[in-house]
Amino acid sequence: MATATGTLPQVQEETTIWTWLTTVDHKKIGTMYGISGFAFFLLAGLEALIIRTQLAVPNGAVVDADRYNQLFTMHALTMIFLGIMPLGAAFFNYFLPLMIGARDVAFPRLNALSYWVFLGGALLLTSSFIFGGAPDGGWFAYAPLSDEEFSPGAGLDFYAIGLLILGTSSLMASLNFAVTVFNMRAPGMSMMRLPVFIWMMLVVNFLLILSLPVITVALVQLVFDRNFTTNFFTPAEGGDPILWQHLFWVFAHPEVYVLILPSMGIVSEVLPVFSRKPLFGYAAIVFAGVAIGVLGFAVWSHHMFTTGLGTVPQIVFTASTMAIAVPTGIKIFNWMGTLYGGSIHFNTAMYFAVSFIALFTIGGISGVMHASPPVDSQQQDTYFIVAHIHYVLFGGAIVGIFSGLYYWFPKMTGRFLDERLGKIHFWLMFIGMNITFFPMHFLGLSGMPRRIYTYDADLGWETWNMVATIGSYMLALSIIVFLVNFFWTMRKEPTATDNPWDAPTLEWATSSPPPEHDFDVIPEVRDRDPLWYDRDHGIEKVEPPSEMHIHLPPPSYFPLLIGLGVLLLGVGVLSHLALTALGVVIVIYSIWGWALEPTE
């Protein structure tokens, strides 16, 4: 039983592999999410580099068409499910309890389980490259591309099983986090005092809780179509491929908010700190986030305008899609209002946060453009859409994540990332990202389709393709600079004080890095910006009592064991059902062990 005793808040326990495998500490789990997420982010970036190299010149011959299909499919899947989502989860794991003044999440073991199941699903999906070819039907896997006739290999089975496992992980994490936000808040931390990052993540959790079951049904139907003789999506047998599209996008449109909202939350934390004034219009930004979440469920068919929905549905989905620009715009004005009149301190975190506003706005505006069906039928399946999503997901989600990384790094490690390297990283990334993705608008408008593995010389696409490829190499360079910065920083002595930025939120009320039990004394919240309130009212931090006995949940190996069982379930469906049976046995056995394990 781990009990923190005494007045030394920073007793560093010996960490071995076993402590990481059995940990239920949200900070360790967050770190594991972060490292895995970043590794997969690099892998997905590598896939993108191969794609850009292939497209640099006409009739490129780096990869063949088949491999190319696998690469763009896996690039999307890896970035979305194995890169950006876990990186968001990493921050949320690490900072949710710290920001609401709790000692851990509501269900520490379930938290560990979410991670292990995620890792299993991620490895399973990625291993498809080795075992007979990765999924090649796009991340959307439209029928009939996904059926046995057009995808005879195992790729689409890896896709379906992998996403089912990853979905299970996300669902467990979301349930856990939602309960934590509702139930584990420190005294005085009312819902309308929650940091905006927490609010945005709460919206994300509900988006996942309500949309994952829909994609689960679609994936189950796909598995049945491919393996158990049903014909859900086979037109010749009365099946309807459009049903897949509906089920997929009911999940996948909310999913884009799952990717962007965490970063919106991060910049909402960073901007006030380095503008030295409270967030402008807190309530508006919270309600706008909730409105985006609600409306996000009512716009999915804007991905399907060209399937012939009929006039009325087109009008409805056009209207709802345009309506969602309103809360998004509110947020942008709030961020600018926060900057306005502030004494702005430009460091790397702030560079990323401010450029987030600009880049995300570009992506948002091109998004509203294809809310209009006639415009959309021009842009559908062209590089214009590729440009749009990368402004939202790279210029938005990734840039926001880097902002958070530079901002929270001292809290997580006690060390400051180097500012000079940080700014080089920023400028390379900012310029590289615009050089890569802005020309794709032109390519799209001049008719270059997405997902073609090569093109002929005289179509007028050479220049901008070459430019985009150069930009992508700049992006790669920026990541190398970041990695150098990271490893160099980690060798420095930790110098960070509790609150080096003079930030207002609770995670800065404890040491950097935080002790295992997070807070010596659970803080009392008196205002929306608690640390600023205490500072301005001369309220001293409560001294910890000389004798502390804080119960922390003991480590457990059952999450790892269940994660293994779940992985076997999936591997079994892909290979031999005996493994599935073994997986079931392991899962049931471990759940019993879990239930009987003492947690006090």
Added chain:
Amino acid sequence: MEATEAAHGEHHTSLGVDNRMLLMWIFLASECLFFGSLISTYLIYKGESLVRPLPDDVFDIPLTSLSTFVLLVSSFTMVLAVYAAHHNFPKMMKLSLLSTILLGLVFLGFQVYEFRLFGSEGLNLSTNQFGASFFVLTGFHGVHVGVGVLYLGSMLIGSMRRNGLGPSGGLYMEIAGLYWHFVDIVWIVIFTVIYLIP
């Protein structure tokens, strides 16, 4: 009594609802969307089957009404089990829990029988859209009942230990009851929408 409860993990929560109870409620919201999507699929494919058999050819309403009734009764025995757990009647609790499990198993037996019957009348997963959407929907409901039987079975075994389910036993039973009632309600919806409405 109050003191022992506080000592045994019914922590103070911001909303005043137990964490595990809240988790189950939110999970069931997710489950609503799961079954909602399966039922929608069934309804979308209604009338899209290219070959027989169709629902009218195979459905045996009196038989399914009987199995529906069995499941309804199991909800009633579940209520008794929760009541008994809260009021500390361990014998009554175990008995009601056992009846709930047995009724759940009888329901599953009906389902297996029905599936085999339909199979012998030429309906299976690959026959037509009715077969595919019907078997996947009711199959997944059956899996939920099966999980419920395992869940309640574990509770029953747990309650036979020397100190039973511990001081939070009532709460545990209530959460299990929530799940069980949800699965029953889903069946009522399935029975109404798929069997009764022509």
